[in-house]
Amino acid sequence: MSLKIDQDHSRFRSIVRGRIRQNLRKYISQGELVGRHGKDVVSIPIPQIDIPHFSFGDRQRGGAGQGTGDPGDPVGGDPDGEEEGEGRQAGSGAGEHVLEVDVTLDELASILGEELELPDIQDRGKSKIINAKDRYTSIRRVGPESLRNFRRTYREALKRQISTGTYSAENPIVVPIPSDKRYRSWKTEAEPVANAVIIYMMDVSGSMGDEQKEIVRIESFWIDAWLSKQYKGIESRYIIHDAVAREVDRDTFFHTRESGGTMISSAYKLCAQLIDDRYTPEEWNIYPFHFSDGDNWSMDDTLLCVELLKTKLLPRVNMFAYGQVESPYGSGQFVKDLREHFARDGRVVTSEIRDKDAIVGSIKEFLGKGN
């Protein structure tokens, strides 16, 4: 049933959404959302929108209460809390309510997209792969018992019994015979699939501190959210490296700290290997993201990286993103080298992330091209 309030309610919801939008930067940089998400819903605490009035501060006001206790004892519970009873707002203790709003990841991603004006990712012709999919849409007379449709079968039996006069209302037992049986049947449909894999690579050498990793963590959450919205099936792979690279799970990815040197090429090699083994470019949209503080071991290794990118990675990926996190130790040379070599190559996107506040801008740089 539709209610008059629905209009006001949806208005409120959209204002709340607007609130999220306005504060999105804050939420992103504080990483508030990350770590709080369930399967596909993110719970965001929204301060209930308050209409300010000339009023007194709650704390200095105090009040009168009822119950046991001596002077100096704490007042139990929330003395300004709302009273039960009529549906009128109690009006006191304003400003401290928190409303948890559930936003689906999808919705969140679209808010992100709107806020950052991210273009939808263009179809690069990779969705030609056809996936066969079965849909149960019709009924037939033969089939496995596990697919028997009870209602239809019952109806057929009932029809038959009534038409043959064997049905009696006093003793309404309906017994189906084999020709009454009906089974669910499927049609195989071909549907194009667009699958994507995100390969996260991170430098975990000694110069990457916790703060740097936090930045990577938050940024990768948002990249995940956005790309998940764009592609149906999305996979994430995680590679960490110092002087050598290895593939790890998500948790390890964010929590490992090594102390070795940095050979970025090792990660790129592993990445190329992974693509070779598992993700044929014809079937997959591939998004490698590499985060580092930009302090590579040697110029030789950097040149090797450039070579790897040119020959192995770039021909196969949709885009290659490099995010350089500023750290107190790193020289940050690598981003300059990349820019020098790939100045005119739109597939390589670089971004420097100075601090948490820069995450938003960096996401925009990475995803703003719609590759």
Next chain:
Amino acid sequence: MSEFALKTALPAYLREEQNKIEKLAAEAGLDFFPTVFEILTYDQMNEIAAYGGFPNRYPHWRFGMEYERLAKSYEYGLSKIYEMVINNNPSYAYLLEGNSLVDQKLVMAHVYAHVDFFKNNFCFRQTDLDTGGRTVDPVRRAAGYDPNRRWIDKMANHGSRIRRVVARQGINKVEEFIDHCLSLENLLDLHAAFTARWTKRAPEDDEPKATEIPRLRSKDYMESFINPVEYLEEQRKKIEAERDKQTKFPEHPERDVLQFLAENAPLDRWERDVLEVIREEAYYFAPQWQTKIMNEGWATYWHSKLMTERILDASEIIDYADHAAGVLATSGGRLNPYKLGVELYRHIEERWDRGQFGKEWEECDDLDAKKNWNLGLGLGKKKIFEVRALYNDVTFIDEFLTADFVREHRLFAFGWSNRNERFEIESREFKAVKEKLLFQLTNGGNPSIYVEDANFDNRGELLLRHEHHGLDLRQDYAKEVMRSVLRVWKRPVNVTTVVEGKPVMLRHDGKEQTTRHLRG
């Protein structure tokens, strides 16, 4: 309303109960408007509750927010609304579908007492539409008092009025303005209805009187020496300047800020429309929070009396007691208006039955004599009926809260302890408790704000004054509200107040907000 009412009419068995209870309530002496009960599903109930009891209001997100809160807490089983009744003539009350019969009966008894209160308490006289809410004698009423309180219609009209404005101006613009007006909705003059100030002041002599300049006494021939023309001219200017200074606007500090703004701010027509709607509705709701304790106490007093003495049969008493205990429970040291109210009425009834009032009683020092004091006057019932008509929460507490009562019901005063970072019980002394309680209730717990000068500094700026009674304004909110006043007044806004013991002038000039310390 009619179409709405049709779908929600009571089923026959409840209708029967209603007739029975109505009769009992009338026999007990309650005097109410005709009362229409409707039965609602929980989401209809939540909707109406979100609208403050009305089926139709103007469009605003705040109602949606309230609905979400109510719906959520119902779904999670945190609370549900049993009853709702609106001050309207005839009164409408809503029952929740699916409640037990005992609950429905209790609610009906409760509702009739509320409606009696609406009809008889003087505060609610300002919601009479036929007098325009203006100067009414709070005590005397015409025989067969049957005021026009068709607020359901009025609220619905407000709704269509604002929808019309929205259609022309766009929802965002109007909603933003409504938000600003709502920020000001507590700046009311609660006594406005009962003061003569509502009548337009007789225009004073339009022409300023010719200025009389004092002269020194002199003989004629000395006149031009003792009172030279230049000197007289100088004096005249001085006096006139002085007088200009005195002709302030408003002449007297104006408590009804909303009214003042509606009359004097440079508003577009639609803006004035919106502001007037907000103001009228604010005045409609004001009596309800002015008499929360009394009103709920009265309804509780009567439902308990009627239920236990007349309505219930033995099989229902446990259910009733269980529910009634829930309504009257105090938890976490909170003051429950239902409980406080009903106990005070009973306290009054007992005192007047036994004659525990007046000079002799006050002056009696003999505790034993006081304890057994019983003149057998039996004036209790009469007294509480009188009290429910002539008092509001502030005067109710002020006059009838006694030290005995505070002790017996374990009332306390609490405050914030900076040292322990928590609210703590401060005192159980009668005086302290009463003081806190009265402070909580005075002006609905709102600060007193006056329009002091509409041409402040001779620059058309608005000067508001916060009358400081010991508590500072909440600064962040004050700043927000000043933005709203600025939006309405369209010129810089100043507020004088006191912050941490020092007089301060807050100012918002449209670009920035400043705080200036005044010389004390």
